[in-house]
Amino acid sequence: MKLPCINKERLWGLVQKLAEKGAIAGGGVCRLALSDADKEGRDLVVGWMRGLGLTVRMDQVGNIMGTRPGLKDELPVVVGSHLDTVSTGGLLDGAYGVLAGLEVVNTLNDFNIETERPVMVMAFTNEEGARYTTVMMGSKAFCGELSVEEVWAIKGLDGSRVGEELHRIGYAGDLACGVLRPCAYLELHVEQGPMLERAGLQIGIVEAITGVTWLEITIRGVSNHAGTTPMDARHDPGLVASRIVSRLPELASSIGPDQRLTCGRFSLAPGAVNVIPQEAVFTVDLRNGDEDALQEAERRLIQWIHETAAQVGTTASIRSMGRTPPVRCASPLVKAIERSAKDLGYPFLRMLSGACHDAQIMASVCPAAMIFIPSRGGISHSPAEYSSPDDLQRGANVLFRAVVQLANE
């Protein structure tokens, strides 16, 4: 099929224009979910949707859906992502996926291309969880994992309530969540990691989205005097915790190259320079795209924590802070994306998404898949997040072809 290309300048223009809403020093964006800046960004996108002739609907948790009709009244192919950002975010995380969706529609319109199925562009509420810590909140409500009542009651770090803020900014819609069910869900996103840049490849075809387990580990020992207690008479929980953290990379490689283990928090109590601590508390974030491997990593880590704690006469208690199993992308969608990349001559990598995305929630109600483009330096959640206009165009071209294929099947 001979198909047109996405207009690079026009797409780049949308990105720049949206980035003015919530712009912060250093070229970044702060568009926390349901904030004034988020409202301004939403208003802009809704205006663009209407300008493209889309039928715009809002559901009760503020998810925005703009639909271009198909020749047949069937379930739509949905292109989606989110408009909210972390407090010091970049221009692309989330926004790129939604705006590329608009450009897909724009290009269909330009060339008067009609599709069998409707094409719907979707922007989910509060994917980031930066203000309301429930990540992927909008997609969870859309898929029935959270009720509207539960979502409205969620309290933000600033004390606000989702329900009140939705009404305040005018995005508590009338549509029940999940009514406009997709036949397929595609999400285009910046990689947020270094794999594509390292490999010198242009397109990432996501085969699976990582599972995530968060553990909080507390080691309890015996506090004592740093000067009077010989090294061999100590029951030092900080020593135990540091031994475990220092060997996370070895544990990860014993599982495989896709295993990731991260310690993000670490503290000692009472926290005095000259006191052997009584307690160490640290967290481990475990990720793997394969459920069996993730379970094995959890098992080995927990066993090893208890062994290491016992070695110096301390005890360990382990609390689960949450667990999301890995999600495999739908094989027909992955194939459609791969065909698109091949047709366009873009070198690609089949890969794992190490980050969480609305796509993994959507996978519970329809076939879902993701397309990645390179992130310079692997950086995201930062004003330094960057992908070139050429990269943005290539990703949107792959998305465009995949949408056309799926909407005509």
Next chain:
Amino acid sequence: MKLPCINKERLWGLVQKLAEKGAIAGGGVCRLALSDADKEGRDLVVGWMRGLGLTVRMDQVGNIMGTRPGLKDELPVVVGSHLDTVSTGGLLDGAYGVLAGLEVVNTLNDFNIETERPVMVMAFTNEEGARYTTVMMGSKAFCGELSVEEVWAIKGLDGSRVGEELHRIGYAGDLACGVLRPCAYLELHVEQGPMLERAGLQIGIVEAITGVTWLEITIRGVSNHAGTTPMDARHDPGLVASRIVSRLPELASSIGPDQRLTCGRFSLAPGAVNVIPQEAVFTVDLRNGDEDALQEAERRLIQWIHETAAQVGTTASIRSMGRTPPVRCASPLVKAIERSAKDLGYPFLRMLSGACHDAQIMASVCPAAMIFIPSRGGISHSPAEYSSPDDLQRGANVLFRAVVQLANE
């Protein structure tokens, strides 16, 4: 010389009576320096001193000195320690040394023993540094390491000033610091460690008081996404910090059995479960009784920090938070103590003091030495701090004999 023994019950009674001042739940004591409880404790001790016929003087930083005259008008033999405690302290740390000094005088009085030199019992202000963080403040002022103006200006963690509190509780004396110079200084103290109990010995003869170096180490790396950043693409400062802390025991044993290394504080920034940290900050407390060994430990630790940081592309900066060199106890005093222990038939250990004491400051103006008694479980700075009445008596007996020897030389 046939000498009497210390009265065990009377000494134990003094300990119990003083412990009523600032008593806290669980059998401990909170007598923070220059607090109301400290004033009550001081008043009690000054009353006891007067009751024993001592001439009591206070210097300008609140150090209390009670003198029993000698046959000759020479420099006194001083027995000292401190009355202040940490916020959850025990009955013995500091108090025991002062009260045993009173019992030495009491026993001299009981048996009408006169000494050539005067005997002076001394209680230093703010040894602990729990309210005003300048540890060994009173002895530092006594020895000229701090001026009276500097001491009075010291601000407490509660916002109070030493000078104002000294006046408020009536312990800003008229005597210039350091006027009553000792010919020798002896300090009897609980060990605060497990060495005597472990060895099954009754008396510790301190040969040296540890040197202490405090370092704060900051490792700077690159913050990144816990899911999208492969293990081998990380510059994780938390990994570096934990590698260093986890191997402190090995570094200590490479220096020798008297080397102690302790990490008491450890934190990661930004401190999110799913973010590879940007910065790790931790402290190391290094102690050794030998200056060369302490310097070697510092050198190896610093070199190893930089090597470990460089291995994963992070940088380390190291800040000195303070350094106190080790102090060797005066050999003639150590010998006098050893002779006393032998005469009494008490099995003893020549040992290092891993904690800091006023004695190490006093060593700059006169010969100084220390006597230890066993601490049950090595515990101190806790309501659980305990030594038996028999242990208290044995330590005071050794002190009594050493004082009589030194005051008649």
